[in-house]
Amino acid sequence: MTGAFDDLLAANATFASTFAGSQLTGRAARGLAVVTCMDSRIDPLGLLGLKPGDAKILRNAGARVTDDVLRTLVLAVFLLGVTRVLVMPHTDCGMAKVTDEDVHALARAHDIDTRSLEFRTVPDQDAALRHDLTRIKASPFLIEELAIGGAIYDVHTGKLQPVELP
Numbered sequence: 001m002t003g004a005f006d007d008l009l010a011a012n013a014t015f016a017s018t019f020a021g022s023q024l025t026g027r028a029a030r031g032l033a034v035v036t037c038m039d040s041r042i043d044p045l046g047l048l049g050l051k052p053g054d055a056k057i058l059r060n061a062g063a064r065v066t067d068d069v070l071r072t073l074v075l076a077v078f079l080l081g082v083t084r085v086l087v088m089p090h091t092d093c094g095m096a097k098v099t100d101e102d103v104h105a106l107a108r109a110h111d112i113d114t115r116s117l118e119f120r121t122v123p124d125q126d127a128a129l130r131h132d133l134t135r136i137k138a139s140p141f142l143i144e145e146l147a148i149g150g151a152i153y154d155v156h157t158g159k160l161q162p163v164e165l166p
Helices: 008-016 066-079 100-108 124-140
Strands: 032-036 055-060 084-088 148-153 160-161
Touching: 032 066, 055 066, 055 160, 066 124, 084 124, 124 160
Parallel strands: 032 055, 032 084, 084 148
Antiparallel strands: 148 160
């Protein structure tokens, strides 16, 4: 692993020289799991006032509650101390600016067939968030006592806008 990753390996050497996280257990110290987007403008720990070890952070394109996110939440709840879940998509999301067909067309332009993939683009972010919150709440694999919340993070102001289920 050289060349394209040299900057990262050098940064890691600096990080490791003062590393102080060896006492962390892997459990969510604050009982929290956050489902958010992979967008690099989002610092989930910083914007929620958390530190390493406080929460489980699950990231994917669009902050969608996929089957894999549900699988991970089951593990987080039963193995890692999670008692509450915050689903947190964000403003100015690339997944809200395209359709699944747009993405398929982009891949086709490179002679790649992605028709077997569902990208779960987000034409209506509020509706998608409410759907995903309901999906967690209705999951037969999660405990009824699990606290579930949603909020849209504004990448331009740093503020959260809570979204309530009816």
